[in-house]
Amino acid sequence: MSLALETRDLTKTFDVGKRLMRPPKAQVHAVHPTSLNVENGETLGIVGESGCGKSTLARMLVGLLPPTSGTIEIEGLSGGSSPADFGRVIQYVFQDPVSSLNPRKTIRQILEAPLIHLHGMGRTERSARIDEIFDSVSLRPEFLDRYPHEFSGGQAQRIGIARALAANARILVLDEPVSALDVSVQAQVLNLLADLKDELGLTYLFISHDLAVVEAVSDRVAVLYFGAVVEEGRAENIFASPRHPYTRLLAESAPVVGRPIGGQAQGELPDPMNPPPGCAFASRCPRATDICRTDRPELRPIEGDQRAACHHPLDP
Numbered sequence: 194m195s196l197a198l199e200t201r202d203l204t205k206t207f208d209v210g211k212r213l214m215r216p217p218k219a220q221v222h223a224v225h226p227t228s229l230n231v232e233n234g235e236t237l238g239i240v241g242e243s244g245c246g247k248s249t250l251a252r253m254l255v256g257l258l259p260p261t262s263g264t265i266e267i268e269g270l271s272g273g274s275s276p277a278d279f280g281r282v283i284q285y286v287f288q289d290p291v292s293s294l295n296p297r298k299t300i301r302q303i304l305e306a307p308l309i310h311l312h313g314m315g316r317t318e319r320s321a322r323i324d325e326i327f328d329s330v331s332l333r334p335e336f337l338d339r340y341p342h343e344f345s346g347g348q349a350q351r352i353g354i355a356r357a358l359a360a361n362a363r364i365l366v367l368d369e370p371v372s373a374l375d376v377s378v379q380a381q382v383l384n385l386l387a388d389l390k391d392e393l394g395l396t397y398l399f400i401s402h403d404l405a406v407v408e409a410v411s412d413r414v415a416v417l418y419f420g421a422v423v424e425e426g427r428a429e430n431i432f433a434s435p436r437h438p439y440t441r442l443l444a445e446s447a448p449v450v451g452r453p454i455g456g457q458a459q460g461e462l463p464d465p466m467n468p469p470p471g472c473a474f475a476s477r478c479p480r481a482t483d484i485c486r487t488d489r490p491e492l493r494p495i496e497g498d499q500r501a502a503c504h505h506p507l508d509p
């Protein structure tokens with residue numbers, strides 16, 4: 194297998210309270226140094242509770258947000274790549290399908306934009322390609338001349354996926370793609386994503402706070418806590434045999450499809466403007482010792498390709 198995407202020590206810090214000619218009042222550390230690998234054709238699930246930095250990470254990967262430091266390498270792209278270069282290789286599918294589509298444009302116009310701007314296609318070629326894409330997401334051709342508000346959430350998400358396909362990108366960053374949908378519709382959209390992946394050989398980064406969904410769709414999973422990957426490994430191992438106490442807390446508290454991370458796993462996160470020096474999970478961790486409160490643990494191999502950032506990893 195070859196690498197589709199690789200990040201090295203990627204970070205994002207937001208300045209807050211910044212005013213003209215004055216330094217920012219504070220900084221929010223949204224993503225701590227994060228290194229991820231995604232193979233071609235793989236689905237990497239990225240899971241974590243609200244505020245752990247999932248969307249910030251996703252937006253950096255697709256070029257919507259500049260990193261504060263670190264690197265992102267995506268097939269064939271270099272540091273000097275333009276937004277169009279990014280768009281031809283990696284696309285973002287938003288959580289809220291209806292509001293992510295321009296309300297003043299018809300679906301045809303929405304799908305035409307990437308074909309014109311990224312691929313310079315003429316009218317006839319565009320029309321044939323749009324028909325083909327619409328068919329691949331199982332939507333009827335008469336929908337093409339309607340506006341986004343005329344669609345249900347599930348249909349609108351199919352359109353969001355169609356727009357990403359129109360760019361002809363091989364990598365899709367799916368940011369909570371089914372969280373806004375009813376559970377019955379979620380299954381349809383997840384099946385569609387699985388079919389498209391097989392047919393087109395796509396690579397997915399699937400971001401969600403819903404563990405059961407992530408476990409079902411992912412080959413590998415990265416667990417994010419307070420802006421950092423705390424555990425990473427094959428999906429079948431990571432929840433069955435978690436090595437990081439936070440992953441175990443997640444696995445024990447959210448076994449039902451559609452139920453977000455909740456109960457005891459939804460705890461107080463540390464203050465992102467004043468991150469603790471050691472492990473961010475230490476204040477909630479039953480295994481924490483002094484070293485956890487002073488030294489931030491590195492992500493390190495535990496068994497096979499499972500890695501955990503913990504001074505006292507769990508036994509299998």
Ligand SMILES: Nc1ncnc2c1ncn2[C@@H]1O[C@H](COP(=O)(O)OP(=O)(O)OP(=O)(O)O)[C@@H](O)[C@H]1O
Nearest residue numbers: 207209221223242243244245246247248249250465
């Ligand atoms: N533009 C911004 N300015 C300041 N802080 C920000 C900004 N965007 C995000 N943050 C902060 O960065 C942290 C990570 O936010 P992010 O939205 O990436 O998390 P998330 O896991 O996607 O959460 P959710 O699922 O609730 O969207 C949070 O503490 C958030 O408040």
